[in-house]
Amino acid sequence: MSAEPLFRVRNLQKYYPVREDDGLFNLNFLGEPKQLKAVDDVSFEINRGEIIGVAGQSGCGKSTLGELLVLLQGATGGDIQFRGTSVADYTAAERKAFRRECQIVFQDPYESLNPRFTVSQTVTEPLVVHDIGDAAERDERVREALSDAGLSPAASYLDKLPAELSGGERQRVSIARALVVDPLFLVADEPVSMLDVSIRTEILHLFEDLQEKRDLTMMYISHDLSTINYLADRTMIMYLGDVVELGPTRSVIRDPAHPYTEALLESVPMADPEQGRVGTDRTASDIRGDVPDPVDLPSGCRFRTRCQYATDRCSAEDPTLDDFDDGRQVACFYPVSDGDA
Amino acid sequence: MSLLELRDVSTEYTTDDGPLRAVDSVDLELEAGEILGIVGESGCGKTTLMKTVLNLLPTNGSVVGGEIEFDGRDLTRLSKSEWQSVRWAEISYIIQNAMNALDPVYTVGTQFVEIIRAHTDDSKATARTRAGDMLEKVGIGRARLNDYPHELSGGQRQRVVVALALALEPPLIVADEPTTGLDVVTQEEILTLIQDMQSELGSAMIIITHDISVVAEVADRTGVMYGGELVEVGDTVDVFKNSAHPYTMGLTNAFPSLADDTARLVSIPGTPPDLVTPPEGCRFAERCPFATAECAEDPPVERVGDRHTARCHYTDQAATFREESAREDTWIRESDR
Numbered sequence: 001m002s003a004e005p006l007f008r009v010r011n012l013q014k015y016y017p018v019r020e021d022d023g024l025f026n027l028n029f030l031g032e033p034k035q036l037k038a039v040d041d042v043s044f045e046i047n048r049g050e051i052i053g054v055a056g057q058s059g060c061g062k063s064t065l066g067e068l069l070v071l072l073q074g075a076t077g078g079d080i081q082f083r084g085t086s087v088a089d090y091t092a093a094e095r096k097a098f099r100r101e102c103q104i105v106f107q108d109p110y111e112s113l114n115p116r117f118t119v120s121q122t123v124t125e126p127l128v129v130h131d132i133g134d135a136a137e138r139d140e141r142v143r144e145a146l147s148d149a150g151l152s153p154a155a156s157y158l159d160k161l162p163a164e165l166s167g168g169e170r171q172r173v174s175i176a177r178a179l180v181v182d183p184l185f186l187v188a189d190e191p192v193s194m195l196d197v198s199i200r201t202e203i204l205h206l207f208e209d210l211q212e213k214r215d216l217t218m219m220y221i222s223h224d225l226s227t228i229n230y231l232a233d234r235t236m237i238m239y240l241g242d243v244v245e246l247g248p249t250r251s252v253i254r255d256p257a258h259p260y261t262e263a264l265l266e267s268v269p270m271a272d273p274e275q276g277r278v279g280t281d282r283t284a285s286d287i288r289g290d291v292p293d294p295v296d297l298p299s300g301c302r303f304r305t306r307c308q309y310a311t312d313r314c315s316a317e318d319p320t321l322d323d324f325d326d327g328r329q330v331a332c333f334y335p336v337s338d339g340d341a
Numbered sequence: 342m343s344l345l346e347l348r349d350v351s352t353e354y355t356t357d358d359g360p361l362r363a364v365d366s367v368d369l370e371l372e373a374g375e376i377l378g379i380v381g382e383s384g385c386g387k388t389t390l391m392k393t394v395l396n397l398l399p400t401n402g403s404v405v406g407g408e409i410e411f412d413g414r415d416l417t418r419l420s421k422s423e424w425q426s427v428r429w430a431e432i433s434y435i436i437q438n439a440m441n442a443l444d445p446v447y448t449v450g451t452q453f454v455e456i457i458r459a460h461t462d463d464s465k466a467t468a469r470t471r472a473g474d475m476l477e478k479v480g481i482g483r484a485r486l487n488d489y490p491h492e493l494s495g496g497q498r499q500r501v502v503v504a505l506a507l508a509l510e511p512p513l514i515v516a517d518e519p520t521t522g523l524d525v526v527t528q529e530e531i532l533t534l535i536q537d538m539q540s541e542l543g544s545a546m547i548i549i550t551h552d553i554s555v556v557a558e559v560a561d562r563t564g565v566m567y568g569g570e571l572v573e574v575g576d577t578v579d580v581f582k583n584s585a586h587p588y589t590m591g592l593t594n595a596f597p598s599l600a601d602d603t604a605r606l607v608s609i610p611g612t613p614p615d616l617v618t619p620p621e622g623c624r625f626a627e628r629c630p631f632a633t634a635e636c637a638e639d640p641p642v643e644r645v646g647d648r649h650t651a652r653c654h655y656t657d658q659a660a661t662f663r664e665e666s667a668r669e670d671t672w673i674r675e676s677d678r
Contacts, residue, residue, distance in 0.1 A: 200595070204597070
């Protein structure tokens with residue numbers, strides 16, 4: 001994948017001002033307004049045709065990152081380049097074209113569909129918005145998207161309302177709505193976490209097939225490392241707005257290098273009563289305490305307050321995301337893996 | 342003698358479409374100090390089963406048959422006032438959404454004191470001390486007694502709910518999806534906490550969840566529900582390793598694992614049966630890759646091992662089924678090929 005990446009993200013930031021109840025900006029000790037750093041100085045690339053998994057606990061900034069990438073939210077700093085052009089330089093027309101090429105599917109299929117729209121209206125709407133095709137062509141594209149999303153025969157779903165569909169079917173409608181405009185890139189934010197196990201598998205299979213059939217590039221956001229392990233080519237681990245580890249899924253999950261990744265993996269319950277959690281060389285790496293206040297981040301490494309390997313250096317310096325081993329980057333002074341060496 | 346024994350228990354809801362039998366002829370035993378996990382997908386009846394045991398059915402639901410023997414009494418026959426003394430003191434529960442379990446307008450301390458004093462002769466001060474001890478046991482400082490629920494994080498609230506359920510050291514605790522909606526790290530903390538506290542107090546526990554990995558991790562025994570019926574029950578290792586019901590095999594193979602390089606996961610085609618008009622015979626037959634004409638008859642509950650039973654005509658072929666069910670193409674229907 002030496003070709004131009006689909007996305008090149010540099011120093012991306014999303015800071016939210018923090019307002020106290022009195023309506024005044026809360027100031028920090030430098031007299032600056034306090035900010036919540038939801039995404040803090042994040043740089044990475046997304047290659048064409050890959051599925052990149054993003055994992056982390058609630059509040060780590062993974063959903064914000066997904067929304068920034070499809071321009072649902074504006075960044076407060078940094079740069080997003082899509083196919084070589086910075087999205088900040090887009091004209092209105094280019095922006096609209098971008099919104100067609102990059103789509104998002106949300107977690108909750110009960111909230112993300114208009115209850116008064118039939119399936120056909122829901123899936124046709126993006127074509128109307130982007131002024132694609134005439135009535136006949138739209139109808140054909142809607143049917144194709146529905147059947148690609150696994151709703152077949154498509155005709156039997158066209159006139160249904162969301163209330164008449166199961167959770168899995170609703171999520172497929174959301175996916176069809178994203179696919180109908182033939183996107184290059186899809187963000188899927190926890191798309192299966194509300195679905196039952198057997199339906200979850202079908203949706204995961206659907207994503208696999210779409211990657212192959214439509215050459216779709218995807219960002220798959222989830223707190224569930226086992227589905228990421230199944231689906232993603234590369235995996236990004238986030239902690240408090242920062243990327244702590246990024247690399248091929250196999251190495252990140254089999255041989256985690258960042259202590260946070262290691263702890264996260266050890267928390268995943270295994271569907272096998274005879275097996276403990278995924279073992280790593282060092283055991284019992286419990287994460288201590290709670291996630292710190294994202295408004296008052298610790299100095300240096302933001303994971304150090306909970307890290308069992310932290311030293312003075314970790315509070316003095318902020319580790320950068322550096323190359324670690326083949327295709328992997330880690331932001332830690334004391335990685336817990338030996339890497340390829 | 343078992344602590345809790347369900348014999349042929351059925352629960353129905355009245356609906357506009359007619360009676361819906363959400364729990365159908367369930368037999369189940371729980372020994373003192375044991376953790377039983379009940380798994381199944383949405384609508385399988387697992388939450389109704391819990392509400393049946395706890396006498397918390399909504400007004401359109403009622404137990405239409407069977408007995409629930411708990412510590413020598415039939416729970417289906419207890420009066421309202423008898424239930425008041427049983428609940429919390431003898432059977433307590435942990436519900437899914439911790440925010441709903443706590444009253445937002447009272448401090449944590451007030452809620453503890455109310456429950457403790459309703460069941461003991463403790464003075465307010467003693468009850469408060471006891472509540473503080475309990476909070477410390479679950480890893481939250483006693484200073485939190487003065488906090489309102491909204492001042493706690495999601496994980497802390499769930500800890501408070503666990504502490505509340507354990508406050509009176511009941512012999513039985515029922516937990517409905519105790520970790521669903523929490524992120525993995527918090528989930529792990531809560532599961533460890535529940536296990537530690539359970540082994541310290543020696544309470545028996547029923548955990549209801551759709552997440553088979555939670556059950557695999559904490560439960561001594563596992564029951565699998567499908568279409569209102571208990572289709573398999575046994576020691577957790579047996580249910581996972583020597584599954585005797587094809588639905589159990591499908592569920593375990595549908596779960597992505599961190600441990601192996603996953604070949605394609607299986608998915609179980611089709612949807613669960615409508616419980617207003619359930620199918621004749623085996624309820625899973627329509628989705629089962631191994632179903633035959635015989636499956637139109639009600640399957641027997643077969644004993645397949647020590648304290649391990651399954652509701653299937655072909656438990657004698659379970660070993661072959663287990664092998665075949667791990668392959669994705671076994672589950673693809675002829676019509677979809």
